[in-house]
């Protein structure tokens with residue numbers, strides 16, 4: 001039988017992923033899958049991680065994701081909703097992507113988007129990106145849940161003292 005989980009149950013599963021994931025990649029895969037499978041309006045869920053190579057422009061590089069293929073595998077910080085969230089270090093919610101000139105289209109079906117930066121040791125190291133086929137799909141509860149997931153990844157990436 002197909003069932004979906006409550007936010008509290010998703011949070012609990014996020015916690016257990018963070019304690020059991022054997023690697024960062026496994027954690028990112030697990031978080032993307034959990035959110036995509038259990039919150040039906042989250043139609044694309046994925047990570048972009050910040051790549052900073054000497055002498056090159058910083059780049060957001062596509063990591064694990066669930067949903068359709070996206071043409072945006074590398075995004076510079078001055079482009080897209082993704083670039084805006086990473087460069088400001090703030091969550092960006094766009095209720096209607098088609099009226100936001102920053103938006104880089106991934107799927108024609110996408111109507112709204114949330115991008116949450118991931119911090120490790122006080123610095124943006126990546127972000128969680130969620131797209132929905134529904135307009136204004138991301139309310140305060142979604143922001144809280146996505147920020148919780150992003151913090152969990154940030155903590156995983158923070159070296160233990």
Ligand code: SME
Nearest residue numbers: 070080081082103104106
């Ligand atoms: N829409 C994003 C690009 C990433 S795709 O949605 C997966 C943006 O505007 O930055």
